[in-house]
Amino acid sequence: MRAIRSWLILMVPALLSACGGGAQMTPLSEPPKMRQGDSMIVFMRPSSLGGVVAASVFDVTGPETRFVGLVNQGTRYAHPVKPGEYTFMVVGESADFMQATVAAGRTYYALVTPRWGVWTTRFSFKPVRQEQIGSAEFNSWSLATKYVENSPATMSWAAENKSDADSKRTQYWPEWSAKPAHQRGSQTLLSQDGTTGAPR
Numbered sequence: 001m002r003a004i005r006s007w008l009i010l011m012v013p014a015l016l017s018a019c020g021g022g023a024q025m026t027p028l029s030e031p032p033k034m035r036q037g038d039s040m041i042v043f044m045r046p047s048s049l050g051g052v053v054a055a056s057v058f059d060v061t062g063p064e065t066r067f068v069g070l071v072n073q074g075t076r077y078a079h080p081v082k083p084g085e086y087t088f089m090v091v092g093e094s095a096d097f098m099q100a101t102v103a104a105g106r107t108y109y110a111l112v113t114p115r116w117g118v119w120t121t122r123f124s125f126k127p128v129r130q131e132q133i134g135s136a137e138f139n140s141w142s143l144a145t146k147y148v149e150n151s152p153a154t155m156s157w158a159a160e161n162k163s164d165a166d167s168k169r170t171q172y173w174p175e176w177s178a179k180p181a182h183q184r185g186s187q188t189l190l191s192q193d194g195t196t197g198a199p200r
Contacts, residue, residue: 028147088100
């Protein structure tokens, strides 16, 4: 019993870091503007499952694990990028990944989808295909989410939890890389996905 209690005590910091530690993004009154020549990837989370747990998103394209933002239930975050190829990681209890090829002047969308884990919520990405944008389902996702941006609290949280993000990347990237090609393809944004212009 003492061993179980000690293990639970050790688990608490990990669970707190996975849920964003209470850091809050800042609400926006309108969609962010897109700079000329750039692209946008909008991470949306309309599902209410695991609502108290924040999904933390990172850019892991290069050797450095770069914080993107926290995506809570009912929010969406527009991340500006240059045209090119990217890999993103979403962290909760575990980590999952999405690859993306983006073209200039286009806005892409990806759902952050929660599911139950052992101790807290796990997350994955679900790319939104070009033909889905403007559909009734897409409009319902838009109505269920509001734009947010990073705050000093979320940036501070990211700095304090960088080592946890790095360890999640190291632990779960081999698992994602071993998935069959069709499964990785279903978690990849294609250059033709998205729409021309700034986020809606």
